[in-house]
Amino acid sequence: MVLILLLLISNTASFAQCAMCRATVESTMSNGRNLAATGLNTGILYLLSAPYLIVAGVAFLWYRNSKKEVKRRENMNLVQRRLNQVLGRI
DSSP states (O other): OHHHHHHHHOOOOOOOSSHHHHHHHHHHHHTTOOHHHHHHHHHHHHHHHHHHHHHHHHHHHHHHHHHHHHHHHHHHHHHHHHHHHHHHHO
């Protein structure tokens, strides 16, 4: 958790990871075109966000199912108490 917080707080310049990507960005920037660099940055952000969205989806489904289970158990306990009350009075 601390590592994630430190990564979010730190603000460092990022460079392309592979040599071919870096060479492509440098050559297009020197030619005055910025579309390739923008496309690469967008692709990197897309690839970065996918795992987080998957984890968030799984966490949401887990939370929703746990709420349903709690509600089901409460209903079963309520039915059991009422049944005990009725049988106790007979």
